[in-house]
Amino acid sequence: MILIIDFGSQYNQLIARRVRELKVYCQIEPPAITAEAIRALRPEGVILSGGPASIYETGSPRLDPAVFGLGVPVLGICYGMQYMVHALGGVVEAASKREYGLADLLVERPEGVLAGLPEKTPCWMSHGDSIKNLPAGFETLARTENTPHAAIACPSRGLYALQFHPEVTHTPKGKLILDNFLGLCRCKKNWNMRSFVKDSVKTIQETVGNEKVILGLSGGVDSSVAAVLIHKAIGDNLHPIFVDNGLLRKNEAARLDQVFRQNLRVPVRMVDAGGQFLDALSGVSDPEQKRKIIGKLFIEVFEAEAAKIGGVEFLAQGTLYPDVIESVSAWGGPSVVIKSHHNVGGLPENMRHKLIEPLKYLFKDEVRKVGEELGLPEDMVWRQPFPGPGLAIRVLGEVTRERLDLLREVDAILIGEIRAAGLYKKLWQSFAVLLPVRSVGIMGDQRTYENAAAIRAVTSKDAMTADWARLPHELLARISNRIINEVRGVNRVVYDISSKPPSTIEWE
Numbered sequence: 434m435i436l437i438i439d440f441g442s443q444y445n446q447l448i449a450r451r452v453r454e455l456k457v458y459c460q461i462e463p464p465a466i467t468a469e470a471i472r473a474l475r476p477e478g479v480i481l482s483g484g485p486a487s488i489y490e491t492g493s494p495r496l497d498p499a500v501f502g503l504g505v506p507v508l509g510i511c512y513g514m515q516y517m518v519h520a521l522g523g524v525v526e527a528a529s530k531r532e533y534g535l536a537d538l539l540v541e542r543p544e545g546v547l548a549g550l551p552e553k554t555p556c557w558m559s560h561g562d563s564i565k566n567l568p569a570g571f572e573t574l575a576r577t578e579n580t581p582h583a584a585i586a587c588p589s590r591g592l593y594a595l596q597f598h599p600e601v602t603h604t605p606k607g608k609l610i611l612d613n614f615l616g617l618c619r620c621k622k623n624w625n626m627r628s629f630v631k632d633s634v635k636t637i638q639e640t641v642g643n644e645k646v647i648l649g650l651s652g653g654v655d656s657s658v659a660a661v662l663i664h665k666a667i668g669d670n671l672h673p674i675f676v677d678n679g680l681l682r683k684n685e686a687a688r689l690d691q692v693f694r695q696n697l698r699v700p701v702r703m704v705d706a707g708g709q710f711l712d713a714l715s716g717v718s719d720p721e722q723k724r725k726i727i728g729k730l731f732i733e734v735f736e737a738e739a740a741k742i743g744g745v746e747f748l749a750q751g752t753l754y755p756d757v758i759e760s761v762s763a764w765g766g767p768s769v770v771i772k773s774h775h776n777v778g779g780l781p782e783n784m785r786h787k788l789i790e791p792l793k794y795l796f797k798d799e800v801r802k803v804g805e806e807l808g809l810p811e812d813m814v815w816r817q818p819f820p821g822p823g824l825a826i827r828v829l830g831e832v833t834r835e836r837l838d839l840l841r842e843v844d845a846i847l848i849g850e851i852r853a854a855g856l857y858k859k860l861w862q863s864f865a866v867l868l869p870v871r872s873v874g875i876m877g878d879q880r881t882y883e884n885a886a887a888i889r890a891v892t893s894k895d896a897m898t899a900d901w902a903r904l905p906h907e908l909l910a911r912i913s914n915r916i917i918n919e920v921r922g923v924n925r926v927v928y929d930i931s932s933k934p935p936s937t938i939e940w941e
Contacts, residue, residue, distance in 0.1 A: 434458045437480045438463075440482045452480075457621075478508070478620070479505060480509075481517060483512045487562055488562065505591065511560055511598060524565040527563075530579050534557070536556055537554070537555060539583075544588075545593055545613065548613050555604065558598075570590065577596075641670065645745045646748070648748070649731065650701060652692075654801060658809065658814075659750065660699065661699070674701070675702065677704065678707060683841040689701070713726050714825060714831075715831075724826070727821070727822045728822075735748060748786035801815065824837055827939070829866060863902070865916075866940050874925060
């Protein structure tokens with residue numbers, strides 16, 4: 434395995450993703466981890482991530498420098514490079530010219546982590562500091578026009594460092610660079626979803642024993658895969674509970690009940706709690722408050738249902754890696770919080786159940802592969818992500834039954850047309866948002882003053898970055914025409930052409 438030290442970069446999850454794509458398991462830990470703890474993990478190599486801090490700032494993250502003497506290769510990226518240089522006696526200073534975005538990497542020595550690279554290749558820079566003097570024993574492998582030490586190495590000690598980010602897609606040879614590092618670490622490429630399922634089943638069995646587990650089933654791929662995986666481990670000791678919170682899409686509850694009972698032969702406890710959620714959300718417009726309310730009430734409903742089952746020790750969730758990364762600082766590191774997720778930041782401190790989150794270190798595409806490995810139906814495996822708070826965060830402003838019903842009809846038309854066009858599996862997400870504004874329109878020579886709806890469709894690999902989908906104009910026209918003509922109360926449709934970053938995929 435490869436150990437990744439979280440120095441606070443929002444790209445940490447991309448480093449982990451690239452390593453896993455190369456079929457090597459990796460684990461993220463905070464810089465507070467000791468050299469002894471690292472030894473106990475027995476990694477084949479260590480990667481030091483980037484981060485927003487400057488090495489000379491008060492309180493900037495530091496790692497036990499003994500990591501450089503563990504006898505395993507170490508790769509520093511951006512801030513990780515600057516920490517390595519500083520810790521080993523080199524000098525880091527503020528760059529005379531900051532470097533953000535694409536730059537040409539000029540390779541002087543195509544060896545070590547840069548083996549196989551051409552003399553000139555694009556790389557992605559994001560730094561305001563640079564290396565002035567190298568530590569003893571280091572040599573320069575590559576530079577850019579602005580950065581004289583863009584890649585350095587001390588091969589005798591297995592130490593390598595990059596000022597640019599190899600993990601992002603903007604560095605075309607980045608995956609080769611990381612593969613070279615894994616080769617220097619002599620890693621066995623045996624990480625796959627079959628091994629994950631086998632290990633997870635064993636871990637769940639050891640953790641749960643003969644205790645009962647309840648699981649919040651939403652019908653999405655995350656909770657569905659978690660349910661089947663846990664059921665494979667403990668059978669009837671799993672009690673999936675589907676909470677109809679009144680914030681679901683059209684006919685969603687009925688479809689889920691049918692799939693689980695008929696296709697997967699897993700009985701589900703159906704709970705109608707829509708009235709409770711709508712009452713709790715009455716008058717609430719702030720999106721973070723919505724998420725907290727929904728997360729808290731979700732657990733309360735579970736507590737009440739668990740009492741009916743009796744003797745429940747564990748609560749299982751389909752939490753994924755991006756949920757953790759965006760909601761809290763991963764593993765105690767200094768990463769910046771983007772937004773809270775209902776199944777991460779909304780849990781009460783006094784919750785009585787112990788948590789089981791077997792998918793929390795996986796990306797969405799990995800979860801889909803686990804679903805295929807477990808034999809889930811294709812339409813469930815490839816179901817587009819749906820947020821835990823449901824339509825509450827797609828009805829901007831106050832959530833009411835009337836506005837929810839309106840959005841359901843709009844969303845149903847959108848998804849139906851996307852499927853008919855053969856684009857559903859090609860898109861990461863496609864959904865509608867009901868805006869908190871009204872606009873003037875004309876229908877049948879009469880003035881209207883009705884709601885505006887936004888369409889959002891994005892392409893992505895892991896939801897950490899996303900681009901707006903270039904849907905055919907004819908399809909957009911058909912969708913807009915159907916919504917305005919068939920959904921009474923909507924007279925304007927707009928298309929969201931924002932990418933992530935700087936926007937997020939969801940509006941709230």
